[in-house]
Amino acid sequence: MKRLIAFTAFLVAAFAAAAAHAGVKIQHWVAPSGARVYLVETHGLPILDVKVDFSAGAAYDPPGKSGLAGLTRDLLDAGAGGMDEETLAGKFVDLGARFSGGDDYDRAGVSLRTLSAPDKRDAGMNLLRAILAQPAFPAAAFEREKARSIAEIQESDTKPEAIAGKRFAAAIYPGHPYGLTPTAPSVGSITRDDVVAFHRDHYSAKRAVVSMVGDISRGDAEALAQRLTEALPAGVPDAGIPPVTSPTETVIRVPHPASQSHIHVGLPALKRGDPDFYALQAGNYSLGGGGFVSRLMKEVREKRGYAYSVYSYFSPRKQEGPFEMGLQTKREQADAALKLADDVLADFLANGPTEQELAAAKKHLIDSLALAIDSNAKLIGYVSIIGYYGLPLTYLDDFPAKMQAVTVADVRAAFKRHVDPKHLVTVVVATDQK
Amino acid sequence: MRGIRPNMRKTLAPFLLLASLAFSGAAAAANDNTFETKLSNGLRVIVTEDHRSPTAVHMVWYRVGAMDEVDGHSGLAHALEHMMFKGTNKIPAGGFNKAVAEAGGRDNAFTSEDYTAYFQIVPKRALPEMMNLEADRMANLKVTPQDFASEIKVVMEERRLRTDDNPEALVYETLNASAFLADSYRRPVIGWMNDLEAMTWKDARDWYKLWYTPSNAYVVVVGDVNHQDVFRLAEQTYGKIKPHALPARRVEYDPVQVGIRRAVVKAPAKLSFLAMAWKAPKLVDVDHDRDPYALDVLAAVLDGHDAARFPRELVREQKVAQTAGTQYDETVRGESLFILAGQPAEGKTVGDLEAAFREQIKRIQDQGVTPEELERVKTQLIAAQVYKRDSMMAQAMEMGMMEASGHSWRDVDKIVAKLGTVTPEEVQGVAKKYFKDDTLTVATLDPQPLDTATPRKPAVQLKPY
Numbered sequence: 001m002k003r004l005i006a007f008t009a010f011l012v013a014a015f016a017a018a019a020a021h022a023g024v025k026i027q028h029w030v031a032p033s034g035a036r037v038y039l040v041e042t043h044g045l046p047i048l049d050v051k052v053d054f055s056a057g058a059a060y061d062p063p064g065k066s067g068l069a070g071l072t073r074d075l076l077d078a079g080a081g082g083m084d085e086e087t088l089a090g091k092f093v094d095l096g097a098r099f100s101g102g103d104d105y106d107r108a109g110v111s112l113r114t115l116s117a118p119d120k121r122d123a124g125m126n127l128l129r130a131i132l133a134q135p136a137f138p139a140a141a142f143e144r145e146k147a148r149s150i151a152e153i154q155e156s157d158t159k160p161e162a163i164a165g166k167r168f169a170a171a172i173y174p175g176h177p178y179g180l181t182p183t184a185p186s187v188g189s190i191t192r193d194d195v196v197a198f199h200r201d202h203y204s205a206k207r208a209v210v211s212m213v214g215d216i217s218r219g220d221a222e223a224l225a226q227r228l229t230e231a232l233p234a235g236v237p238d239a240g241i242p243p244v245t246s247p248t249e250t251v252i253r254v255p256h257p258a259s260q261s262h263i264h265v266g267l268p269a270l271k272r273g274d275p276d277f278y279a280l281q282a283g284n285y286s287l288g289g290g291g292f293v294s295r296l297m298k299e300v301r302e303k304r305g306y307a308y309s310v311y312s313y314f315s316p317r318k319q320e321g322p323f324e325m326g327l328q329t330k331r332e333q334a335d336a337a338l339k340l341a342d343d344v345l346a347d348f349l350a351n352g353p354t355e356q357e358l359a360a361a362k363k364h365l366i367d368s369l370a371l372a373i374d375s376n377a378k379l380i381g382y383v384s385i386i387g388y389y390g391l392p393l394t395y396l397d398d399f400p401a402k403m404q405a406v407t408v409a410d411v412r413a414a415f416k417r418h419v420d421p422k423h424l425v426t427v428v429v430a431t432d433q434k
Numbered sequence: 435m436r437g438i439r440p441n442m443r444k445t446l447a448p449f450l451l452l453a454s455l456a457f458s459g460a461a462a463a464a465n466d467n468t469f470e471t472k473l474s475n476g477l478r479v480i481v482t483e484d485h486r487s488p489t490a491v492h493m494v495w496y497r498v499g500a501m502d503e504v505d506g507h508s509g510l511a512h513a514l515e516h517m518m519f520k521g522t523n524k525i526p527a528g529g530f531n532k533a534v535a536e537a538g539g540r541d542n543a544f545t546s547e548d549y550t551a552y553f554q555i556v557p558k559r560a561l562p563e564m565m566n567l568e569a570d571r572m573a574n575l576k577v578t579p580q581d582f583a584s585e586i587k588v589v590m591e592e593r594r595l596r597t598d599d600n601p602e603a604l605v606y607e608t609l610n611a612s613a614f615l616a617d618s619y620r621r622p623v624i625g626w627m628n629d630l631e632a633m634t635w636k637d638a639r640d641w642y643k644l645w646y647t648p649s650n651a652y653v654v655v656v657g658d659v660n661h662q663d664v665f666r667l668a669e670q671t672y673g674k675i676k677p678h679a680l681p682a683r684r685v686e687y688d689p690v691q692v693g694i695r696r697a698v699v700k701a702p703a704k705l706s707f708l709a710m711a712w713k714a715p716k717l718v719d720v721d722h723d724r725d726p727y728a729l730d731v732l733a734a735v736l737d738g739h740d741a742a743r744f745p746r747e748l749v750r751e752q753k754v755a756q757t758a759g760t761q762y763d764e765t766v767r768g769e770s771l772f773i774l775a776g777q778p779a780e781g782k783t784v785g786d787l788e789a790a791f792r793e794q795i796k797r798i799q800d801q802g803v804t805p806e807e808l809e810r811v812k813t814q815l816i817a818a819q820v821y822k823r824d825s826m827m828a829q830a831m832e833m834g835m836m837e838a839s840g841h842s843w844r845d846v847d848k849i850v851a852k853l854g855t856v857t858p859e860e861v862q863g864v865a866k867k868y869f870k871d872d873t874l875t876v877a878t879l880d881p882q883p884l885d886t887a888t889p890r891k892p893a894v895q896l897k898p899y
Contacts, residue, residue: 045486045820093741093810095813096817115817155705157704260595291531367539368538373487374826375824375825
């Protein structure tokens with residue numbers, strides 16, 4: 001089975017750098033199956049990348065069954081289309097193809113990187129078709145992966161960074177699926193029937209987005225997308241993800257013996273497609289997104305040596321995704337480091353970036369577009385986000401002009417709308433203070 | 435490392451990926467779009483033209499790493515890497531990062547036992563400025579007591595983050611410290627905490643003066659560039675630096691290990707962890723060595739892909755492992771280890787997993803591997819050759835690491851071809867030859883419950899078998 005890929009981390013990175021230069025032509029159509037398809041043809045290398053995402057992420061877990069979406073996705077290739085899991089794994093290897101899967105709160109899906117020679121490509125796609133449409137979910141593999149999943153959760157519950165992440169999600173999303181993470185009891189309560197039903201309901205063509213980047217013609221891509229999705233179950237309509245309510249300002253301290261405190265500060269902040277995206281991204285670059293040129297890095301790391309890593313980011317989702325500021329520091333100085341980071345944030349919220357900072361941020365974000373899409377692997381990440389969230393096909397082309405238009409006043413106003421200190425939650429794991 | 439993964443070989447964060455990485459790492463970029471020149475000051479410049487996208491990767495590699503440190507000064511190579519961002523006579527502290535950011539680029543650096551490397555990924559028009567900046571800090575770095583005092587604290591936080599609070603990293607640190615008695619690979623790249631506490635700004639400055647010179651460096655550029663242009667730029671920037679003599683390299687010698695060594699690390703965790711390391715040969719003669727290639731193929735048969743023996747048998751069939759992987763890197767300056775490591779599955783012990791690992795090796799010793807298994811390894815190798823061309827950074831890393839180990843980027847293709855000639859008999863042969871208890875070191879994690887643990891100092895216990 002594929003281990004969980006760090007899908008969330010990818011989305012964060014994608015946002016931090018979201019950009020691309022003119023000239024990426026995204027083709028879009030709806031397959032006869034009902035699946036939405038997004039294609040970028042690149043013929044420089046004999047490679048094809050395909051990604052199929054479904055509205056089947058963790059936010060769709062039924063109450064009490066957190067982990068079901070992830071377990072279902074993980075078990076897709078545990079046998080399908082009359083092939084057992086060893087046969088499937090062997091066939092991918094023999095084709096030189098790389099199969100992987102990933103999921104976050106909104107999406108769950110699979111990816112295949114294959115050589116673009118038609119015999120290899122089509123054989124790989126037939127395997128992918130079987131995995132998506134006819135997974136067998138064998139009882140033995142189900143029990144095994146369930147046990148592995150529980151072991152992984154229990155292990156992560158000993159790690160300060162994992163504990164901090166879970167407590168932070170729970171605290172900023174009270175009563176919302178975005179606040180839930182799989183627990184040993186929730187995964188323990190999942191049955192094989194749950195998995196079968198989750199697949200049947202969520203892995204439909206109507207809930208699917210097929211992204212393709214690489215060496216393939218439009219005609220072949222149309223046929224391939226239809227083949228991949230025509231046999232999927234009928235599914236149920238996507239009821240969407242419930243709206244988010246803002247948390248109340250609070251500080252949560254969690255004991256742990258680690259030598260460093262892990263600190264998260266943040267709140268639910270931004271939906272995909274929100275027009276404030278550009279102003280928030282430009283502002284966050286100066287606050288904590290721009291690496292060594294950001295205020296947080298300068299104050300917390302460069303001037304005082306409090307931390308190796310300190311950052312802030314927005315991670316937009318279907319509903320308001322998190323804004324988060326974070327750092328790790330020697331536990332004895334946790335309070336001082338937290339106060340410093342809070343002061344940097346408060347000052348930024350009150351005054352916004354300077355004209356010079358904003359100009360530098362915009363220049364970087366626009367000029368680095370080229371880097372963000374200089375490989376098929378990076379490009380398909382953007383294409384799949386544009387497709388899944390229904391962003392304009394011209395998103396990449398429009399980016400420079402939209403970013404260029406952002407003013408200091410825009411940044412200040414956007415932060416005021418999206419980062420209200422009255423709702424900021426602070427989580428400190430491994431602290432000397434009660 | 436300033437912000438990405440550090441010392442790739444010994445921290446092993448992405449442990450399970452390493453076998454395939456090391457392997458595809460051996461699959462290479464040496465083809466007819468790569469060019470090399472040498473400046474009169476000794477700096478070598480290697481350029482791969484890749485015109486798919488208007489960007490470029492620029493890397494400077496120094497042939498100096500943690501293995502060149504001496505006892506009491508561990509972590510110095512890495513600490514200097516941090517200081518390299520602090521400014522020169524021309525560029526103020528932080529100015530390097532700022533210039534890269536303004537150009538729309540990204541930059542970072544990393545240190546291993548064998549080398550220290552710096553890189554920028556930029557829109558191609560910024561390449562001349564990047565070469566200017568790197569040439570400047572190759573010769574004109576300012577190391578001040580004030581900058582060092584704050585930056586060494588950052589390095590200590592990095593150590594806490596990566597090692598002190600990371601049980602698996604502690605196991606690897608202990609494994610290396612146990613497997614090697616005299617060889618410098620026994621010291622962690624990030625440095626022991628007390629060495630970091632004792633380090634002074636003068637240590638960093640002296641390290642820089644000793645090792646940072648064009649004749650101890652090479653530049654790798656991959657991107658949408660013309661190699662003649664890059665050579666000219668190199669002459670105009672790096673070419674102006676006068677080289678100085680390098681100190682003699684210490685010849686490392688580790689006493690021959692005769693007898694198994696075992697070590698235990700206690701740390702807060704739920705699952706335990708096991709790492710078994712056998713002394714193994716490194717690649718010396720690309721044309722005539724055979725054993726390193728056979729060991730590389732052995733690693734791939736065990737763990738190179740999802741249908742390989744470890745994921746299939748240990749994780750899925752026997753359910754003895756939560757995770758299981760191999761690590762073997764034959765292109766190193768120092769000594770190689772062949773490592774098997776993993777977490778026992780819930781309800782299994784490190785003893786169970788050790789027995790399962792031993793059974794895997796024994797089966798290959800007794801029964802060998804099948805031609806079909808080698809065929810799969812070759813298929814992966816060929817596909818990896820194509821896939822790696824999607825990433826300029828991967829191509830630059832591959833050439834840089836090959837050069838760092840003392841081989842040439844031109845050897846990459848040769849090594850790939852050689853791997854394709856490995857026979858089942860050779861794989862069986864190395865399994866018999868190298869996997870003996872006398873050269874084995876085993877380190878394990880003894881998980882401690884969170885509630886009884888006190889704020890921690892790394893606890894290390896060595897015991898004889």
